Amino acid sequence: MLQKPKGTYDAYGEKGRQILYLENLLHSLMEKYHYEYVRTPIFESSELFHRGVGETTDIVSKETYDFIDRGDRNMTLRPEGTAGVVRSYIENKMYGNPSQPVKTWYMGPMYRYERPQSGRFREFYQFGVEVFGTDNPMMDAEVISIPVNFYRLLGLKGIKVNINTLGDTESRTAYREALLEHFHPHLDELCEDCKTRYEKNPLRILDCKVDHELECMKTAPRILDYLNETSKTHFEEVKKYLDLLEIPYQVNPNVVRGLDYYTHTVFEVEASIEGFGSQNVLCAGGRYNHLVENIGGPSTPGVGFALGMERLLSALECEHITVGEDILNLYIIPVDESQISNAFALTQELRMNGFSVDMDYMGRNVKGNFKQADRFNASFVILLGEEEVKTNILTIKDNHTQEQYQVKKDELIAFLDAHIVEEHDE
DSSP states (O other), X not given: OOOOOTTOOOOOHHHHHHHHHHHHHHHHHHHHHTOEEOOOOSEEEHHHHHHHTOTTSHIIIIIOEEEEOTTSOEEEEOSSSHHHHHHHHHHTTGGGOSSOSEEEEEEEEEEOOOOOBTTBOSEEEEEEEEEESOOOHHHHHHHHHHHHHHHHHHTOSSOEEEEEEOOOHHHHHHHHHHHHHHHGGGGGGSOHHHHHHHHHOGGGGGGOSSSTTSHHHHTOOOGGGGOOHHHHHHHHHHHHHHHHTTXXXXXXXXXXXXXXXXXXXXEEEEOXXXXXXXXXXXXXXXXXXXXXXXXXXXXXXXXXXEEEHHHHHHHHHHTTOOOSOOOEEEEEXXXXXXXXXXXXXXXXXXXXXXXXXXXXXXOOOHHHHHHHHHHTTEEEEEEEOHHHHHXXXXXXXXXXXXXXXXXXXXXXXXXXXXXXXXXXXX
8 A cells, every 4th residue: 555755644634624724824914914925946956955054954964855857957855944935035036125124924845854753744834934124123023923923822821932142243253263162172072963063163063962961062152242232232122122022032042043044033932831842942033144145145134933833733732722623604404315406506505605514415314414414513404305495495403502493595694694603703
């Protein structure tokens, strides 16, 4: 039997409804924030991710799905969303848009060849936002507020932001020298990956999951001690705006993020989720003021974040939060075979008037159809028999209260509008 590839999953039934609910909620939230949707290809030139994500990252060095296409071009399935959106921003000359800043959001599958585990897959879905054209710290705070408000809407508890700054180029250069000096006597203690990072990007050593318990990691210099006045001012302004938005945060020097392109603000959003393990981080992001330029565009500041849908679904399950319930307004039951065509036509008419409607397609008897209506948790059942068709008076049963109504056919839409709205209001 053919099976799905390792590290992937099928979404259907309840999980499919949950995913659609979350996607629709995010779409609605982005309309409130006035962000524009952007969609980029699932595969792009390998060079894009090497230049954009960074040669020293685990993503590029170990996890990308790379292939050579029939035109002998090096291509890569996208491992994250930011690089592709930046490429689109440059290629489509969005920097020339008179409406600045350019605020975008995306959603779709990403691919990383890593060991599958709970909440982590080789094909996974991300939602993210990218904002270009302003280095105003107010925008950092706005970007952080998006996932915070999204998680609050879902009912997740204890939402908190861990925030740090990597400073500007001058600050990072000074910090890099301090890290090189600190780690040099401890090179033999570091894993092979960190020995490579020491040469290429020592800041990435702090993000190592293998060496994080070493004493030299705990005593490493902190970036906050190497910030120049410009970087300090930007960070203080971000915190001021987070306070204004009443978003709780904690300054955490260990937040450095695993991608090479970040500057200034970096953050992770976590929730207090019982049974979710010690790692409660649900999304992460930060500012990248040189990424557009590194990929070939004009010097343009940017800021964004991404969240994983699979990790969010696991968090909702742990918190026993139900989303995307199956809602059926009406289930139509033909009393006998002669009314199947009339039931089919009525189903179409009601759907075109905005109701969710289903009917029997399996030749069940009336008793079996009532059971099916219960399985679907239908709000109302319409019985359609010869008498109903002849008199144009329909029998409608409230499937929750068991109350029955006799409604004229030409008054059906008004009746349903009133009763289904009332039911939703309750």
